[in-house]
Amino acid sequence: MLAALPASAERWHRGECSYLSDEYQAPRYTLVLIIDDIGNQLDNGRAAVELPGRLNYAVLPHTPHGPQLAELAHRYGKEVLLHQPMSNLGHKALGRGGLTPELDRNHFHQILTAALASVPHVRGLNNHMGSDLTRRRPQMEWLMAELSARQLYFVDSRTDKGTVAAVVAGEASVPHLSRQVFLDNQRSEEAIAERFDYFIQLARERGLAVAIGHPYPETIAYLQRVLPKLTHSSYRLALVSEVLDTSAPGSAAAGP
Template sequence: MLRRALQLGLFCSLFLGLPASAARWQVDECGHGAAVSQPPRYTLVIIIDDIGNQLGAGRSAVELPGRLNYAVLPHTPHGPALAELAHRRGKEVLLHQPMSNLAHKPLGRGGLTPELPRERFDSVLQAAIASVPHARGLNNHMGSDLTRRRPQMEWLMAELADRQLYFVDSRTDKGTVAATVAGETRVPHLSRQVFLDNQRNPEAIAERFAHFTRLARERGTAVAIGHPYPETIAFLQQALPSLASGPYRLALVSEVLASGHVETNKP
């Protein structure tokens, strides 16, 4: 039993980024051990991007356990159905808004670019929002170009403010001014600290997840973005249930914003 407890503590330390002492064990007079639950102290916000083009991958993502957030691309064949499914299961839905990028990658339908005049910009954005049911807010898809541009970010935040929607800066470029403009216009906002799966292999994803939990311990709250890749889904299927025995809680973006946590605005 002692060996089992030590193994659990080591697992928590190496895999989930928990200090070994976070997995406390109680042993009764017969030598039977059980984990003693600790109240959650650290908040993890996980957003799964790029939902909508693939039904199977989207379903697998939405079926992950816990209070997760799903960013749905506009005008995609399966976006509305997956947004409805996520909403019914108590998840949170965001619009994953395509924006111009420095690599000039194609945006697909609903993309925002600096060439759009204000009226057209607003109409494209409004149509994108309307295409995703139950969207509580918006985060940028790509956007390494547009999020650096103050005028377009001011237009974006004006629309979000009118609709009482929040913004999550995916921080696809270190020169982004999006979160700054959101703050100036009083749009509730968070910023991403960790991409979980820039490298699509289990070891790299595990390392990024451990970094994610370390940031949560340092700041109280941390925000990570992943994608509906098979490697990411498989990892989270194993990792998320294990959080229940530690000092972490999964949270919806709206819950964190309502709590007034500001630490997550830091990159």
């Protein structure tokens, strides 16, 4: 069982605590940061969830620590997504709950329903891997029909440039965003810092940017240092649902 949180910790993780300087200016640029692959490791997962600010956590289905970490994220005022495994061109193992092109629609529905039920407080879904399945229009139409019926949003992780997922989401009127930046394909501090700077640059150019990172120790350590600095800046961290409440679906088109 998770221990009760002090009131100050609850407020900090909801983004309600402020230590703004006199030079603070109202935020003009929005950063949507999603941490993927939550659920298999408790310590790294908890360290990721305890990062400051309004962050989003994509939790793998049927993982040993996924429900506990999703509950903690929700208590901190963060947002929870289902990190749905989908077939990939490299034929990497998906684990339990994976969606593949061999499934008929009934089995597709059953697997997706069980995956959603395994993670509490889900507000939307993004794909884990999926370089194969997100290229397939029929399966993406099945997915978006399910999300529409459940009033859930979709974030295209864009693991392959041939993805049609965001296009199909738009056709189905499913609120959606697309990933623009992966923070930690290379796990060195220098590489993560370079990608985070690019994330900031895109937000400055477009008003909104979407990045995905992972609960790697290197990523967590870097974000622990840099995220508090945003409080003094013209950038704001946002939950996916906040962005989709105020902008047209798909307003964050994918970039490199």
